[in-house]
Amino acid sequence: MTDLTMTTKPLSVVAKLCYAFGGVGGEILWVVFGAYTSIFLVDVAQMPPLFATSIIFGSRVVDILCNVVIGPLIDRTNTRWGKIKPWIAISTLFMTVTNALMWYVPDVGTGGKLAWYIILYTVMVLGRSGFSIAYTAFLMFLSDNSSERDSAILYRSIIIMGGMLGGVAMHGQILASFRRSDHDSCDNMTYSGNSSTNSSVDGVSLEMTRTGYMISSAAVCGILLLCLSAIVFGTTERKDISATSGGKRDQNMFKTTKIVLTFRPNVYFLLAYFFIQIPIAIGHGGIALYVQYSLDLEDQIENVLLSFMVASVLAMPVIGWVVSKLGRKTSYICLMLPP
Template identity: 85%
Template sequence: MYHNLWESCGVVTHSNSTSYHCSLTMAEVAKTMTTKPLSVVAKLCYAFGGVGNEIIFIVFGAYTSIFLVDVAQLPPLFATSIIFGSRVVDVLCNVFMGPLIDRTNTRWGKIKPWIVTSALVMTVTNALIWYVPDVGTGGKLAWYIILYIVMKLAWSGFVISYRTFVMFLSDDSSERDSAIQYRAIFTIGGTVVGMVMHGQILASFRRSEHDSCDNMTYSGNNSTNSSVDGVSLEMTRIGYMVSSAAVCGLLLLSLSAIVFGTTERKDISATSGGKRGQNMFKTAKSVLTFRPNVYFLLAYFFIQVPISIGHGAIALYAQYSLDLEDQIENILLAFMVASVLAMPVIGWVVSKLGRKTSYICFMLAAIPMYIGFQFVPKGSLAVFAVAIGIGITVLAQAFVPWLMITDITEDCCLQTGERLDTPFVAIFLSCNSLAITVGLIMATIVLEIGGYKLGSCVQPDTVGSALRILASTFTSVLTFIGVVFAWRYPITDARQKEIAKATNKRKSNSLQPDETQRNGSAPI
């Protein structure tokens, strides 16, 4: 009964005692406590609102490397600089954009203006980012650097505001949890739809009958005969543009669902905001030096980098290591479908083994899958089995860490008396962006090391060999290092239960003096 009231009240801790204050009047409290439940329609609209963004993210990650080097015809090192520049912006945005959003206050609300503006910018940028301008190599480099940076700025603004928006839909924690479950279902469905749609559109524009690369082998002394055919390349570029238009349409449709199907509770959002004079850098230092978070971030980083390598290089690996260009879309689809089907299995394992133990087990299981990339024969469809195995572990990496970060924030609050949820989440997202950056950059650097020939659709065998080593050896070693840090993570399953118990006890005890102070008697 008092849970929602407690969220709107403040706590002031002194050296010998703790005092409580509440900014709500009794009328506001009554209004809050009689709020109608969040409707199913509102939950569906909120969940569908993130589908367009998820499709952009999954297509962006899977096809960026192969688009820049094969379709835009940029040297691998140029592609690396584009990816690196945009991702650095993303890492910094996650730290500084959160407080900026938190301090926003307009007549249209706190969150919705950010969602609408970011989504519109993403729509325009996504329509341009898959277009290849005829401005020379230097011009294309500048074109994509600018667009990728703008895209990451808009994407960061949307993701932070969209994931925060659920807090302002309802003051009932169970209603918010239900909305998050809807969001998870739509997120997974959206990623599958995105991969299928993008892959099938590209496949429909593939004109192998006009492709001069068919039945050709690489010759170090005569690379001009293996250049990409103009008709085939133009058809591929058209395919990317058509897919871009379809994704933009879905993004605008999902944005409409949020704008017209949900209502931002201004009585809730008005109570949220950053503290005046708060030292952002001091807070970041506290978060980064908190022992459980140190091991957690290190474990997550070393495990996320291999996943990002696979995400960014699997299309290149299928094309140049296995000679399965016509199966790229199907391999990526198998990868995503495996993640969807694994959801109930991962949930069951976590409920039985606990968060830390299940996380370690799933990541250990990923290592032999990575090693399998080294031994898949050229032209063999056995790669589907490896992709499915990796897909299952990827979902565990996307699900379990969000449970662990909740334990970390609660443990920090118990030990220091400070609630630093937003800084913990912001720095976690920055770590995620940094890991993705490293993974994508490694995928493009390996092309340069392997001797990638720009404009040649038949590459030296060294390119395929380099991709095999990256996808197997590098990923296995990095994942093992991440598991070691996860093993050192101090919040065990037993400690997690202690944290939950202490947190519930603290909330229960803290309500009593507040009720006594306001009503003059002990609460019923």
């Protein structure tokens, strides 16, 4: 029998670059979504803080449920375009459409806006979950050579980190150019505990801020479509790997899910991941509100968030060195203790 690894061409640099660039748009969307959603809903969409929190928490619950269901669905997908690419394409289109709509503020009252954002944020999280799982799994269908996959991961890490920095900087600078305080003497908005909405002057300054969000949304949508084009036209999904993946096909999806959820080590990992992600998600979503309302640095929100991103990128080599010295498990425990 002929060895497939000897008859197939190695991954080209172009394919690795296209695969790496394909994940940039989704990461930019997720970082911007996590960092600016709270302040957008409270400050721009004029939603009560309790409603804004409910929308964000509900979308994260959907994300957790999707991670259990989407994997088996992808495994059972078999189309003429491949197993993974259809999921990447459909998920990216979902993210693009919802990203274009979720930064728009409809004039439908508080109840209407609550329904609007719940639906959009849920669909966006569905698309993000589908893309994230499919994009991660796509690496296994690019090559069956572990060294080539490791090389593709290195390309992906470098390009995505650079793309995230550029995306956050782009979003922040667009918003800064439409900042409320540059157009209105009422710099800060206050919330009254006896009111169902935030009290502010909904004039030219608020419309300028909303325009800034819409322009940034259009830019992110363009990046998402460019990233999708890179994956679709710049990479090849190996059919020989796809045909032999997935194991037994006659096993019911619900039975597979039950096995996964009852496997004790996996259950421990999911619980640990869940309780670690809760404070991370809260901090990620509330940091912009904290900077604006507690630190009174409305004019510096984008710079503060960008500095956090820069610090995270600079910390990656240090974390890699710690992992190489202490091992994954010990490093994971040690790195989780400071927060």
